[in-house]
Amino acid sequence: MTITLTINGTRRTVDIDPGEKLLDLLRREGVMGVKVGCGSGDCGACAVLVDGRAVNSCLLYAAKADGAEVVTIEGLERDGALHPVQEAFLDEGGIQCGYCTPGMVISAVDLLSRNPDPTEDEIRQGLSGNLCRCTGYTKQIQAVRKAVERGRGGGRDD
Amino acid sequence: MTSRPEFSVVGKRERKVDGRALATGKPVFVADLRLPDTLHVKILGSPHAHARIVRIDTSAAEAMPGVACVLTHENTPPTRHTTAGQGFPEPSPYDARMFENKVRFIGDRVAAVAAESEAIALEALKAIEVEYEELEPVLSIDDALREGAPVIHDEADSTGIYDAARNIVADVDIDVGDVSAGFAGSDVVVESTCETQYAQHTPIETHVVLSYLDDAGRLVLRTSTQVPFHARRIVAQTLGIPIRDIRVIKPRIGGAFGTKQEVLLEDIAGLVTLRTGRPTLIRLTRKEEFVAARTRHPMRVRVKLGAGGDGVLRAIEMEAVSNTGAYGAHGLTVLANTGSKTLPLYNKAPNAHFFGQAVYTTLPVPGAYRGYGATQGYFPLETAMDELAERLGIDPIELRRLNHIRVGEGSPIFEKLGEGREGVEQTVKSCELERCLEIGAERIGWAEKRGKRLRDGPWVRGVGMSIMMQGSGIPMIDMAAATIKMNEDGSFNLLVGATDLGTGSDTILAQIAAEVLGVPVEWILVASSDTDFTPFDVGAYASSTTYVSGTAVQRAAEKVRDQIFAVAAPFLGAEAGALHLADGAVVGPSGRTMMLADACVRAMYESDQFQIAATASCVPAESPPPFLANFAEVAVDTETGGVKVLHYVAAVDCGVAINPTLAEGQMEGALVNGIGYALTEEMQISSRGRVRNPSLFDYKIPGMLDIPRLDVVLVESYEPTGPMGAKSVGEIGINGPIPTIANAIYDAVGVRLKETPFTPERVLAAIQAVEG
Numbered sequence: 003m004t005i006t007l008t009i010n011g012t013r014r015t016v017d018i019d020p021g022e023k024l025l026d027l028l029r030r031e032g033v034m035g036v037k038v039g040c041g042s043g044d045c046g047a048c049a050v051l052v053d054g055r056a057v058n059s060c061l062l063y064a065a066k067a068d069g070a071e072v073v074t075i076e077g078l079e080r081d082g083a084l085h086p087v088q089e090a091f092l093d094e095g096g097i098q099c100g101y102c103t104p105g106m107v108i109s110a111v112d113l114l115s116r117n118p119d120p121t122e123d124e125i126r127q128g129l130s131g132n133l134c135r136c137t138g139y140t141k142q143i144q145a146v147r148k149a150v151e152r153g154r155g156g157g158r159d160d
Numbered sequence: 161m162t163s164r165p166e167f168s169v170v171g172k173r174e175r176k177v178d179g180r181a182l183a184t185g186k187p188v189f190v191a192d193l194r195l196p197d198t199l200h201v202k203i204l205g206s207p208h209a210h211a212r213i214v215r216i217d218t219s220a221a222e223a224m225p226g227v228a229c230v231l232t233h234e235n236t237p238p239t240r241h242t243t244a245g246q247g248f249p250e251p252s253p254y255d256a257r258m259f260e261n262k263v264r265f266i267g268d269r270v271a272a273v274a275a276e277s278e279a280i281a282l283e284a285l286k287a288i289e290v291e292y293e294e295l296e297p298v299l300s301i302d303d304a305l306r307e308g309a310p311v312i313h314d315e316a317d318s319t320g321i322y323d324a325a326r327n328i329v330a331d332v333d334i335d336v337g338d339v340s341a342g343f344a345g346s347d348v349v350v351e352s353t354c355e356t357q358y359a360q361h362t363p364i365e366t367h368v369v370l371s372y373l374d375d376a377g378r379l380v381l382r383t384s385t386q387v388p389f390h391a392r393r394i395v396a397q398t399l400g401i402p403i404r405d406i407r408v409i410k411p412r413i414g415g416a417f418g419t420k421q422e423v424l425l426e427d428i429a430g431l432v433t434l435r436t437g438r439p440t441l442i443r444l445t446r447k448e449e450f451v452a453a454r455t456r457h458p459m460r461v462r463v464k465l466g467a468g469g470d471g472v473l474r475a476i477e478m479e480a481v482s483n484t485g486a487y488g489a490h491g492l493t494v495l496a497n498t499g500s501k502t503l504p505l506y507n508k509a510p511n512a513h514f515f516g517q518a519v520y521t522t523l524p525v526p527g528a529y530r531g532y533g534a535t536q537g538y539f540p541l542e543t544a545m546d547e548l549a550e551r552l553g554i555d556p557i558e559l560r561r562l563n564h565i566r567v568g569e570g571s572p573i574f575e576k577l578g579e580g581r582e583g584v585e586q587t588v589k590s591c592e593l594e595r596c597l598e599i600g601a602e603r604i605g606w607a608e609k610r611g612k613r614l615r616d617g618p619w620v621r622g623v624g625m626s627i628m629m630q631g632s633g634i635p636m637i638d639m640a641a642a643t644i645k646m647n648e649d650g651s652f653n654l655l656v657g658a659t660d661l662g663t664g665s666d667t668i669l670a671q672i673a674a675e676v677l678g679v680p681v682e683w684i685l686v687a688s689s690d691t692d693f694t695p696f697d698v699g700a701y702a703s704s705t706t707y708v709s710g711t712a713v714q715r716a717a718e719k720v721r722d723q724i725f726a727v728a729a730p731f732l733g734a735e736a737g738a739l740h741l742a743d744g745a746v747v748g749p750s751g752r753t754m755m756l757a758d759a760c761v762r763a764m765y766e767s768d769q770f771q772i773a774a775t776a777s778c779v780p781a782e783s784p785p786p787f788l789a790n791f792a793e794v795a796v797d798t799e800t801g802g803v804k805v806l807h808y809v810a811a812v813d814c815g816v817a818i819n820p821t822l823a824e825g826q827m828e829g830a831l832v833n834g835i836g837y838a839l840t841e842e843m844q845i846s847s848r849g850r851v852r853n854p855s856l857f858d859y860k861i862p863g864m865l866d867i868p869r870l871d872v873v874l875v876e877s878y879e880p881t882g883p884m885g886a887k888s889v890g891e892i893g894i895n896g897p898i899p900t901i902a903n904a905i906y907d908a909v910g911v912r913l914k915e916t917p918f919t920p921e922r923v924l925a926a927i928q929a930v931e932g
Contacts, residue, residue, distance in 0.1 A: 032194070034185070034186075034187035034189075034192035035184070035185020035186070035187075036185075037189075037364070037365070037414070038191070038443070039364045039365070039366075039446070039856075040446040040855065040856045041445060041446060042446065042855055042856070042857060044446075044855060044856035044857045045364055045856050047364050074185065075183075075184065075185030076184065076185045078184075079184060084180075084183065084184065088183040088184065091183055092175050092176070092179045092180065092183050093175065094821075095173075095821035095822065095824065095825045097176060097179055097182050097183060098415075098662040098663065098664065098825055098829065099182075099363070099364070099365070099412070099413065099414050099415040099661060099662020100178070100179075100181075100182025100183070100188075100412060100414070100662060101189065101363070101364045101365045101413075101414025101415060101662070102364045102414075103182050103183060103185075104185045107183070125864075126864040126865050127865065129864050130863050130864045130865045131863075132863075132864070133364060133856065133861060133863055134364070135361075135362055135363055135364055135415050135417070135829070135833065135861065136415055136662050136663075136825070136829045137825055137828060137829050138825070138827075138828030138829040138830075138831055138832035138833075138867065138870060139828075139832065139862075139863075139864045139867050140824075140828045140867070140870050140872075141821070141824070141825060141828065142864075143864070
């Protein structure tokens with residue numbers, strides 16, 4: 003079957019298998035920032051924004067994304083500038099191996115779009131679906147707070 | 161103690177040199193590279209814990225459209241080897257073959273299919289007919305050691321096994337003084353036996369390899385490994401091809417923690433590529449990772465301590481039995497580390513005895529895992545110290561103060577027990593454990609909280625502590641080399657075999673080079689872990705990279721600096737010895753400068769032309785221990801047995817932290833992994849030997865909601881033998897949570913947990929047993 007979706011701002015019409023997951027479609031289309039961690043929705047490494055909300059793309063049938071706007075980690079830069087969450091992850095040491103980073107950052111972007119000034123508990127709740135085995139999370143939580151603080155200073159509001 | 165010099169780049173919270181690529185999702189991991197005509201491999205795992213393959217028929221699978229090749233024991237090299245990526249010759253037995261007519265755990269390799277797609281490969285696996293002769297499984301340490309137990313490695317051609325007929329992979333027995341006399345002369349003796357579980361590393365990226373032929377027909381392995389050079393050697397050995405025909409590239413990798421110090425897939429991918437000429441991708445699913453990748457060695461460790469009434473230890477005895485599963489990878493060395501990384505901490509005991517065995521079972525295969533045996537040893541040791549303090553009526557912190565090793569002191573254990581053989585004598589040259597204890601006790605509120613058993617409904621609070629050491633690389637065995645060459649804009653290429661697993665070692669090594677060369681980190685262009693283009697390094701394990709590879713980088717940078725001085729000296733009209741490097745320039749005694757770019761242009765294009773470049777190596781003479789004091793406050797639910805860690809303080813002496821953010825990150829990650837290991841993580845194994853919870857849903861690693869308030873304090877010392885004063889920090893943190901939480905639980909509810917993980921069931925049962 004054929005679906006049409008927007009991936010990081012570019013409209014694409016693609017042939018898919020009815021059973022294909024969005025994760026596999028995205029990687030097949032060369033969007034490699036979407037990571038495979040478990041295939042069962044437990045780790046969040048494959049999280050992408052679908053119509054603005056973070057979803058585990060390993061669980062979502064590609065067919066369900068017909069007509070959707072999909073944003074992955076590759077789609078967060080604007081005019082060569084990183085998203086404040088990306089900058090904050092770099093500054094605060096929120097990235098070690100970087101394999102969970104795309105999903106973690108996407109979840110954080112989703113959280114901040116719904117709740118621009120989350121408490122630490124709300125950050126933990128918001129990112130609880132993303133597993134990281136390297137950082138112990140402390141610096142990732144700090145990074146989200148840093149992104150919030152910078153946002154107050156006139157950062158991007160997406 | 162040597163004092164810390166002023167640094168300009170070292171000690172700064174520099175961004176990771178690979179950070180931007182990772183933050184933006186660049187295709188930097190193994191499976192992100194797409195090559196045309198790539199074959200996909202799936203591996204058929206044994207359904208039996210112990211069986212002989214009587215007949216295997218792959219003809220139907222081979223006949224399926226889209227199947228390129230099928231590998232079994234009938235058509236692959238039979239060379240015995242170890243999958244453990246260690247220094248050569250490896251201290252692990254050669255007890256594995258690519259494929260064999262015997263399988264020794266559920267998930268052991270039976271066959272592999274390479275096909276046009278994963279789906280076709282999976283279909284083809286189903287078409288392989290295998291007739292097994294089932295053998296009696298061996299499902300525990302006791303099972304393995306009993307009289308008349310089935311012999312798991314009954315083959316004639318395996319080597320390096322201590323006693324194959326009795327399933328004993330390795331045996332260690334070292335003595336210092338006379339422990340019997342020590343115990344006889346003690347006023348108080350305590351004994352503690354603790355058991356640790358099967359646990360897995362669970363890097364978010366599973367094992368993955370992409371192989372292909374380069375233009376010259378050589379085999380390229382782009383692989384998620386901690387040990388590129390060992391992987392090259394082991395694949396060459398296994399496939400029977402020359403090392404010169406293999407290139408191993410480690411791109412960015414998605415975590416490792418020890419499990420990727422193992423050659424698990426590269427041989428299969430390599431052979432498929434050599435047979436078909438086509439690129440080949442193998443990526444384990446999460447389930448396959450749980451079933452067939454590596455785990456931590458489950459152990460039963462008994463510790464007996466004897467002390468005088470003054471609290472000074474007279475004798476320590478430690479007996480360890482390690483389950484090394486179906487193959488002996490890391491069996492001996494993990495066992496030896498259980499003693500060698502723990503007992504020197506309490507060097508006041510004049511008598512010490514460490515002995516133990518590593519035994520085969522027909523269970524999943526343990527290997528290297530952050531902490532590497534020390535984790536299993538510190539559980540009973542630090543539990544026993546807590547018991548001893550109570551018996552003596554001494555504060556647990558004070559008991560540690562009376563007994564821990566100090567600057568200027570050594571331990572006979574350093575010499576007697578090394579990497580599966582004798583060790584290396586050393587004295588401690590940096591140790592801030594005293595300050596770690598002080599800071600940790602203050603941050604947790606030890607004096608106010610200890611023994612108070614503050615109650616809130618069913619929840620009771622307690623605090624516990626523990627201390628520990630690790631090492632920094634393997635002395636007189638590890639080796640690292642670094643090459644630095646200069647470019648005509650004053651930048652430098654830093655080429656290292658060292659292997660950044662996500663730890664940030666590329667950044668650390670760049671900071672060390674930048675410090676010596678007087679340039680910003682951005683002027684150091686790091687290329688790492690490519691066996692064709694970077695010099696040898698054993699890889700990332702044993703907490704070695706900063707200390708060993710860092711020293712090689714420092715030496716290479718100093719050689720390059722001297723070459724630059726030789727070029728600049730005539731221009732600046734000064735002796736080379738009077739020059740120094742700063743802010744991208746050579747600075748003469750009068751303050752006159754020559755830009756680095758000009759020095760390089762002069763060397764490249766103008767006079768006495770040559771490439772400013774140097775290579776240096778490091779084989780460390782010793783392995784200076786980092787030190788750690790752990791403090792935790794927990795709450796125990798006396799109705800359910802639930803345990804919550806409320807606050808965890810880790811004060812660590814890692815020498816100079818080359819990059820404090822990265823050093824803290826190593827500690828935080830290790831602590832959270834250790835907290836999971838202490839409380840929730842357990843591979844449940846069925847009575848047939850099957851892993852019952854092979855998913856991240858059923859095997860619970862900590863998420864953001866599960867972590868306590870975490871205070872990591874870097875209590876820096878200056879290690880005179882280390883690069884820029886640094887020691888290691890990669891592993892030590894993971895040893896802390898189990899004994900610290902166990903001791904805090906005891907403070908809260910008066911029960912000693914001796915088996916991990918401390919699940920509500922176990923804690924409640926212990927509480928009920930005490931209440932009678």
